[in-house]
Amino acid sequence: MQDFKYFTYGYSPDLRNSIYGLYQPVLNCFLIVFPDYDSVGPQLATILSSRYVLQPVQLDTADNYIHNIIDNEICELWTISNLDEILPNEIMTSVNVLLADQLIPTTPNRSIQIEKEKQWAQFCLFWLRFIRSECQSGATGLWIDNQIGNLDIFNVFEPVLFPNYREFVTKTMSLLYLGQDLEKTEQAIFDLVNSTDDFLPYRFNKFLKDYK
Amino acid sequence: MNQQKILQIHSSNLTHEKILPFLENGWPQYNWQNISDTGKIATSTNMSMGRIGDNVFPFRTDAIDSCNIKPPKYDSSFTKTFADVTDEQCQQWLKEKTDRPWLVFWSGGIDSTVIVASILKNSTTAERENIYVACNRASIYELPRFFYNHVQPNFKLIPTPDTAQHSLDEYHVIDGEFADQLYSSGIGWELLRLYPNSLTSDLRQDPDLLLNQLASQTNKNFATWYYELILANINSADIPVNTYHDFYWWLFFNYHYTDVYLRLRKKTVTNDYSPRWFATNDYQQWAMNNNQIGTKYTLNLGDTKLASKQYIYDFDHDEYCRIFKIKSKSKLLFYKLTLDKEFCTLDDFSKLYVDRDLDRIMELLPDYILD
Secondary structure, X not given: OOOOOOOOXXXXXXXXXXOEEEEEOOOOEEEEEEOOHHHHHHHXXXXXXXXXXXEEEEOOOOOOOOOOOOOOOOHHHEXXXXXXXXXXXXXXHOOOOEEOOOEEEOOOOOOOOHHHHHHHHHHHHHHHHHHHHHOOOOOOOXXXXXXXXXXXXXXXXXXXXXXXXXXXXHHHHHHHHHOOOHHHHHHHHHHHHHHHOOHHHHHHHHHHHHHO | OOOOOEEEEOHHHHHOOOOHHHHHHXXXXXXXXXXXXXXXXXXXXXXXXXXXXXXXXXXXXXXXXHOOOOOOOOOOOOOOOHHHHHHHHHHHHHHHOOOOOEEEEOOXXXXXXXXXXXXXXXXXXXXXXXXEEEEOHHHHHHOHHHHHHHHHHHOEEEEHHHHHHOOHHHOEEEOOOOOOOOOOOOHHHHHHHHOOOHHXXXXXXXXXXXXXXXXXXXXXXXXXXXXXXXXHHHHHOOOOOOEHHHXXXXXXXXXXXXXHHHHHHHOOOOOOOOOOHHHOHHHHXXXXXXOOOOOOOOOOHHHOOHHHHHHHHHHHOOHHHHHHOOOOOHHHHHHHHXXXXXXXXXXXXXXXXXXXXHHHHHHHHHHHEOO
16 A cells, blocks of 8 residues: 555644544445545545545544554554444535544455555545645536536635636546546546646646655 | 314324323323334334234324225235336336326435436337436435436436426426335444344344344333334234344334325425336335345445345446445435424325414314224
C-alpha cells in the first residue's frame, strides 16, 4: 500500500490535530483515515457514495486511541465499539460525524477487494486536495443535472473556482463519482490536466511531488 | 355517517390520555399499553392486523377482506425463482396494461430498480415509448451509474416534484411498495449487524437473543408478551416460520401488509390504475417459499434483499450495487411524521384525529374491539 502513488498514512504530523475515518458498514471497517475532514471529508464521502455509504468517524476520541494506532496501512483492521449509533440506512440523509468510543480490531471480509477500494479512496482524496489547493475550490455538484430536484448534498464547496478551471473541476468530479477503474479514470483526469492550460500540469507535478 | 367503520388504529395513540381510560374501563382484560407498544416494533405503523393465522389481537380484521389483501394459500410446490416471477410479470403486464402509459417511480433504491431493470430486460424500444420514469436528484445519488447507464438513455424522465402537475389518472402508476413485505427489514437487520449469526437461530428453541432485541425497543415484559402472541399466530398458520429471520419476515409479510395498503390509499401519488408490482400472488408465494439462507439473505449486511440485488446485478453487472447497496430509510421517516398525528383510518379511507374527532372515535371504537 505504501508504494501506491497517492498513499498517505492519514495522520497529521501535528499530534494535536484530530484524525477521522470513513467507516463502511457492510465491510465493518475503515476504508480511509485522514486529518483534514473539515476541508475535504464531506466531499470525499459524497464522491465515494456512488459505490457505498460511509459513516464519518472521529477516531482520536476513542478511549484507547494513541498516535499511530490506526493509519491507511491497516485501517481495514479496525472498527469501533459504538456501532449501535450508526444506522446504515440513514447515513445518506445524515452528515453527522460520529465520535468513536473505542477502537476494536476486526477481520474484514476478504472476498471483497478491500485493497482496491482503499486505493480508490486515496486516489479520490488526492484529487480533492489538489482541487482544493490548486484550483481554489470546487463545485462538486455542478456537473449533475440540476434541473431536477433540489437536493444540496453536493453543493458543499464554495463556488469560487478559478474560472478557467471550472470545467476541469466539474469533469474531474464526474469522473471520480462515476468511475470504476482507477487506471482509466486516472488517465482521463491526466488528459484533462494536460488539455486545460499550460500551468495545470506543472501544478499537478509539484503537488504530487510534495504530497507525501 | 353512521355506517362508517374503523379499518385500522394507529397503535401508539391507544395510550392517549383521553383514550386509555376508556379502553381500560371497557375492556380491562387486555394489556393496552403492550398493544400500543406493538407500533414500536413496526418502525412506524400499526402491527395489529395479521392476514394469516389466528387473530391474536382484540381488533376486527375487516380491512383484510374489504381491501382484498388476503395472501394466496401457501403452496409448498411453488418453484419459480424471483427472476422467473419478475420476468413473467413484466412480460404479462406489457401485454395487458396497454390502455394507458406507465409511470414508474424510481427512487434509486433496490425495489424500484428491480422494476426498471425488468422493464429494460423484457420490453422493446417501441414499448418503452409509453413508459415514463419519475425520479429526482436523490434517486440519482442513490444509484448514479444505473441512472446514467440505463435510466437516462432509455426513458422519458419526469422530475418527481413535477408529477404533482400531471394527472396521474392518465398513467398506470408503478412503484416498489410491498417489496419490503417479501423480505424482512427494520430491526431484523439491526440484530444482524450487532449479532451477525443470530438470524438463523431457532425461533422456538433459542429465543433469548430475540427477546432481548424486542425488549431493547420496549421492555422485558412486552418482549415476552409479544413473542408469545406472534408465536401463537405463527403456529396457527401452516407456513414454515422457523428462524429469527423468518420471525421478522413474518411481521412484515403478515402484519405490515394492511398498513402499507392503507398508507398508499392515503398517498396522493397513487390512483385506481396503480398496479402493485410486488403484491401479486406469485411474489407472495415466492416469499413464503424462500426464507432459506442464501436466497433472500446471508449473514452479510450487504446481502439484504439478496434475490432483488442479484436480479439487478444479472442485468447491469454493477458489483458495487450488488455488494454494498442497502435499504434507505428516508421514506419511513416521512411516513412516521405524518402517521403519528392520526388515530385511525375508516372504511372510506378518511382519518380521525384524537384532538379533532374524539367523540366520533368513542362512538366507533367499541365496534372495532373484540370482546
